[in-house]
Amino acid sequence: MSTTILERVKALSCTDLSDAMDRLGIPCQCAGIMPIDRSFRLAGRAWTLRYGPVGQDPGTVGDYIDDLDADTVIVLDNNGRVDATVWGDLLTSTATSRKIAGTVIDGVCRDIDRIVELSYPIFSRGNWMRTGKDRVRVEATQVPVSIGGIRVEPGDWIKGDGDGVVVIPAARVEEVLAAAEEIHAAEDAIREAVEGGKSLRQARIDWGYHKLQTRR
Incomplete structure (x- = not known):
């Protein structure tokens, strides 16, 4: 049986992939995005969501997770905000039960005791307790987003380990x-x-x- 792309991505480190994409001239290293626990690892294809600040219409933080497939990497662009979270314990529990591969956030998460207890891989700018409800709203899903200054398109390959996160453009993965x-x-x-x-x-x-x- 041939080795799948997912298996090949899992077998490589972020440093292997970073060096390769430096050689190929592909921006890939998501600056400032690190695992909540250094033992966390993730690999899979990106499902993307972009947040924005609330206006007169407060909108919603999103009830998207029930519709996602196993092995998906959830990629949340919250514009690097560290004053309002977009991920907490209910999402962690649901993602774990649905066998989601992990979550990458350009922003912060909360309820890290639950994250560590369930060993659910989250990569973010840190953690803080303040809810994003009535502070952020979903602007769009399955659109190009920015994570640590790197463009992520739906279906791109994401790899995360103790050194951080890299993005592999789907069109150039081989x-x-x-x-x-x-x-x-x-x-x-x-x-x-x-x-x-x-x-x-x-x-x-x-x-x-x-x-x-x-x-x-």
């Missing part, structure tokens, strides 16, 4: 994975050579380390 797998293999070979007694300097030369991330 190209990115091939480059990332090459980089991963080279660094494994360098590590093995060093453990076998070779100097790091020579191992890097042998495997072209200094050009692994260089634009081609």
Whole structure:
């Protein structure tokens, strides 16, 4: 059986993918978006939602989660706001039961005790207790959004680990994975050579380390 794209994404680290996309000239690193717990990992395709501030019509924070498929990564663009959350314990419980892959927020979440208890992967700018109800509203779903300065389109591939979050454009996923797998293999070979007694300097030369991330 051939390895699926999801399995290949899961097998790579954010650093592998970041280096590959640096080589390919693809902006991908979501600045300031980190896991609530450094052990959290996620991988999957993006389902996107963009929030905005309330106006005369207060709108809603959204009842979207019941309609999402398992293995989806929920991507919430709250414009980087850290004064009003868009994710709490009820969403965490529901997402866990529906086997959602995880949530990425350009903003904050709350109820992190529940997040940690259920080991539900959330990547955000932090956490705070203040509700987003009557402070933010859904502007659109399944539209391009911005997460940590990086554009995310519906269906893009998302990878998160202890180093943060990267976005793989769906149209270039095969190209990115091939480059990332090459980089991963080279660094494994360098590590093995060093453990076998070779100097790091020579191992890097042998495997072209200094050009692994260089634009081609």
